[in-house]
Amino acid sequence: MLGGFSVENDEVNNQWTKHEETIDKFIQVIAKNxxxxxxxxxxxxxxxxxxxxDDSMTLDDMRDALKMSKxxxxxxxxxxxxxxxxxxSFKKGMRKDLYKSEEDWYKSFTSLFGNRWRHHTETNIEEADETIHELLKLKDNTEDDELKEKIISDIEKLEYAKDYYRWLMKFIRVVESGEVFKYIPKETKTKDD
Known part of the structure; x- marks a missing residue:
């Protein structure tokens, strides 16, 4: 009887190990992407x-799980x-700081996408404005007609780029506000699926 229990226990341990390996593999995919x-x-x-x-984690818990420094x-x-x-996250009686993940990936994406793209897009608009300003100064100080034409052509390209960046800022606002989900609904599963 004890032998049967041991074999059954080993099988359960193997299943838990397989579960952890499977989840770890997916975590590596998340990390890579x-x-x-x-x-x-x-x-x-x-x-x-x-x-x-399943539970909130302290920095010590995370350090132990990932074998990294605190x-x-x-x-x-x-x-x-x-x-x-x-x-x-908070737990009565717990003195250490606890943390949990935001489980709404749609919310995380809209926040992350908005922050990252907004910063880069605003920077690109500023750089385009500075470039136009420098080109206009150069145009005013040159007698070379060919260079003046090239500058005018380049400024038109920069204005086009700024139009695109302004459009992109509108798109970013649609994502950040959640309005994007009117056009591309979230995928949701119910318990009956």
Whole structure:
């Protein structure tokens, strides 16, 4: 009888191990793909670990799970928190800070996409304005008609770029506001599916 229990117990242990390996594999995929959003793989692994954790985690819990320094965990949590992908969690009687992942990936995406794209787009608009300003000064100071024509042509291209960036800012606002979901509805599964 004890032998049967041991074999059954080994099988359950093997199944749990297989489960952990399967989840770890998916966390690696998350980490790898998060660089699309400017997130390092280590921070991506941190998010994946928090996402699949049934309970909120302390920095010590994260350090133990990922075998990384507490400083790295703190930096990663701060970065994820800034992107609204991780939020503080509270548990009565717990003195250490607890964190949990934002489980609404649509919300995380709209926040992350908006922050990243807004910054880059605003920078591009500013750079285009500065370039136009410099080209206009150069145009005013040159007697070379061919150069003046080239400058006028380049300014037209820069104005076109600015039109595109202004359009992109409108798109970013549609994403950030959640209005994008009117046009591209969220995929949702019900318990009956």
């Amino acid at each position: 998060m660089n699309l959003y400017g997130i390092t793989p280590s921070v991506g692994r941190l998010y994946g670990t928090l996402y699949f954790s 400083t790295s965990m703190s930096t990663g949590v701060r970065a994820l928190s800034d992107m609204k992908m991780v939020e503080p």
